[in-house]
Structure formats: structure tokens, C-alpha cells
Amino acid sequence: MSYEDWFREDRLPHIFCVGCGNGTVINCTLAAIDQMGWKKEETVFVSGIDCSSRAPGYILTDSLHTTHGRALAFATGVKLANPGLNVVVFTGDGDLAAIGGNHFIHACRRNIDMTYIIMNNKIYGMTGGQFSPATPTGAKASTTPYGNPDPPFDIAKLAIGAGASFVARGTAYHATQIDKLIVEAIQHKGFSVVEILDDCPTTYGRRNKFKSVIEMMNHLKEIAVPVKAAEKMSPEQLEGKVLTGVLYKAEKPEYTTEYAKVIERAKGAK
Ligand SMILES: Cc1ncc(C[n+]2csc(CCOP(=O)(O)OP(=O)(O)O)c2C)c(N)n1
Ligand code: SF4
Ligand SMILES: [Mg+2]
Numbered sequence: 001m002s003y004e005d006w007f008r009e010d011r012l013p014h015i016f017c018v019g020c021g022n023g024t025v026i027n028c029t030l031a032a033i034d035q036m037g038w039k040k041e042e043t044v045f046v047s048g049i050d051c052s053s054r055a056p057g058y059i060l061t062d063s064l065h066t067t068h069g070r071a072l073a074f075a076t077g078v079k080l081a082n083p084g085l086n087v088v089v090f091t092g093d094g095d096l097a098a099i100g101g102n103h104f105i106h107a108c109r110r111n112i113d114m115t116y117i118i119m120n121n122k123i124y125g126m127t128g129g130q131f132s133p134a135t136p137t138g139a140k141a142s143t144t145p146y147g148n149p150d151p152p153f154d155i156a157k158l159a160i161g162a163g164a165s166f167v168a169r170g171t172a173y174h175a176t177q178i179d180k181l182i183v184e185a186i187q188h189k190g191f192s193v194v195e196i197l198d199d200c201p202t203t204y205g206r207r208n209k210f211k212s213v214i215e216m217m218n219h220l221k222e223i224a225v226p227v228k229a230a231e232k233m234s235p236e237q238l239e240g241k242v243l244t245g246v247l248y249k250a251e252k253p254e255y256t257t258e259y260a261k262v263i264e265r266a267k268g269a270k
């Protein structure tokens with residue numbers, strides 16, 4: 001099989017704007033699951049609502065395109081009903097960190113075995129460029145035309161703090177790296193989070209003086225510093241940079257396994 005066997009070619013043309021990083025993320029995810037040798041009938045993709053969440057519609061497996069911010073609730077139901085399934089969830093920064101913020105922290109805390117792929121373009125792309133909890137301070141959005149006064153979440157740190165057992169970060173520029181990170185995330189037993197710094201030239205780039213998609217991509221290239229390289233850098237050198245690679249990895253009890261034990265105990269108590 002090739003990753004192209006996972007792609008619904010009949011759904012073309014896709015909805016993404018020219019230069020949107022979402023295509024790269026989908027491509028890398030499919031390459032990763034193809035490397036895993038997964039079977040389509042054992043794999044489910046889940047998403048909420050946003051540009052990023054359109055991803056499962058282009059993938060040839062069972063999928064749930066659910067409600068805004070609620071993908072993890074549906075995915076938790078899928079995984080608990082059949083722990084043997086491979087579950088991958090796609091989300092955007094707004095879907096995850098605004099309306100879906102509670103689902104996110106509790107999924108991290110539970111450490112349920114699934115992979116959560118975040119397309120963080122720092123804006124509500126689908127609905128016309130409103131600011132999100134990941135929009136940098138001072139950045140312009142349709143709802144902050146004079147600059148965003150709020151500090152943004154560091155989504156990867158939020159995931160670590162909430163208990164996720166695997167957290168990685170890459171960018172849509174570094175396709176080879178995110179391909180590897182997604183493989184590692186999928187192989188991890190537990191809730192694995194891959195934050196991908198993505199570009200939205202249409203609603204973020206234009207407002208924030210990026211003259212072209214290439215400029216946005218170059219920006220992602222420039223700010224990314226692999227964790228190993230960062231160890232040798234001073235705080236001054238790291239100013240304005242973002243760490244990439246595997247940021248956190250730990251063995252923790254996995255939720256469906258623990259839940260099965262509770263069921264067994266309940267049966268024994270009868
Ligand atoms: C309950 C509910 N509230 C609001 C919306 C409108 N809505 C759809 S997508 C979206 C935000 C999308 O932003 P993000 O998750 O960052 O995804 P992107 O489009 O940037 O990939 C919003 C507010 C909705 N569909 N449902
Ligand atoms: S609006 Fe932004 S996130 Fe949505 S498809 Fe266009 S470039 Fe991509
Ligand atoms: Mg977004």
C-alpha cells in the first residue's frame with residue numbers, strides 16, 4: 001500500500017486555499033499511518049468543525065466529522081467502545097483551545113490511547129479570521145483590528161501540564177520532521193499530542209503583513225529550533241523561537257486498560 005491508497009481522490013478539488021499548510025499535515029499523517037501498516041477497517045479519524053477538521057473527509061476510512069470543539073468526546077466514545085481501533089483526531093487551535101478547551105485538558109488527564117494532531121495557524125481560519133487562544137499578543141485578527149491584547153496559550157505546554165504522556169511540536173515547513181513525529185506519536189501508548197505550527201495565508205497572513213505564502217513558510221522555518229539544538233543556546237538566542245521535536249514523553253497508565261480493570265472488578269463484586 002502507499003499513502004495515496006488512503007486518500008479520497010474523488011473528493012478533489014479540496015476546500016483549502018492556495019498555500020494553506022493543512023494539505024502538508026494530511027499528507028504527512030497518511031504517510032505515517034501507511035508506515036504503521038494499519039488496516040482501514042481498524043482505523044477511525046475524528047474531527048470537530050473548522051478548516052483543519054475537514055481533513056477526515058479526504059481520507060478513505062470510517063470517520064466522524066463532529067461538532068465544533070467536541071471531537072475528543074466523540075473519539076473517547078469510539079475508543080472506549082472498541083479499544084482495538086486506531087483513533088486519530090484532527091483539530092485546529094480554536095476548536096481545541098477555545099470551545100474545546102475542557103475536552104482537551106481532560107483527554108490529556110485521562111491519557112486515552114489516541115493521537116491528536118493540531119493544526120495551529122493561530123487564528124479561526126474557517127469563520128473569517130477571528131482571534132483564537134493561540135493568537136500572539138499584538139497580532140491582528142478580524143476581531144482585534146488594533147492588535148490582540150491577550151497572551152496566547154502555549155498549547156504543547158498546556159498538554160504537558162494537563163497530563164498528556166507524549167507531546168511533540170513541528171511546523172508545516174518541516175514536513176519530513178512531522179512525518180516522523182506523527183509515527184512516534186502513533187506508536188506511543190497513551191494520549192499523544194502533535195502540535196503543528198501551520199500557516200493560514202488567507203485570514204492570518206494578509207492581516208499580519210506576510211506578503212506571500214513563501215514568507216509565512218520562511219517564518220516557520222526561522223522560528224523553529226529542535227530541542228537538542230536549543231540545549232546549547234542562550235535565553236537571548238532563544239528569544240522568539242519555538243522548540244520543535246519530542247517535548248515530553250512518559251509511560252503512564254492508559255485509560256481504556258484501566259477502565260477494563262474497573263469492569264473486571266465490578267464483575268467480581270457481584
Ligand atoms: C458551537 C459552534 N460555535 C461556533 C462555530 C463556528 N466556528 C466554526 S469553525 C470555528 C473556529 C475555527 O478555528 P480553528 O479551530 O482554529 O480552525 P481553522 O479553521 O483555523 O483550521 C468557529 C468559531 C460552530 N461551528 N459551532
Ligand atoms: S482559511 Fe486559512 S486555514 Fe482555512 S483553508 Fe484557507 S488558508 Fe487554510
Ligand atoms: Mg486555526
